[in-house]
Amino acid sequence: MSRFDSLTKRISLGECRCPGTPHADGDWIELRSHTPWGAIFNAEAADSLAEQFYIVALATIVGWNLLDGDGKEPVPITQQAIDDLDPETFRQVSTAVHVAVDQGNSLPNARGASSRRSSRVSAESPTQPIPTP
């Protein structure tokens, strides 16, 4: 088994809301099951909560099937695209990211780094709203 953790999981965002509703199985986002340790590390050095969130979010989200306003092109996963999500979708995405961060914090090789649990990036309250940048 690889020493690189590349497990991902797909999370449903509900019914397709892309133009023309092309996704019969609904819209989804795919995330790494554990936020990469390096991203959590980098996020801890970030200056603001918003910056921390983007670092972990962009390292954690690996795909989604969301289409642009014309319903033709997949939207690349960028900070701008995350900003542009509607509040409900943003909340779903940020909750999923926080769960992955929490999983990343719980990786077996993170044992002994007990201070991580009190990190500013920790996902103690995944339902807490993320500050708007």
Ligand SMILES: [Zn+2]
């Ligand atoms: Zn869709």
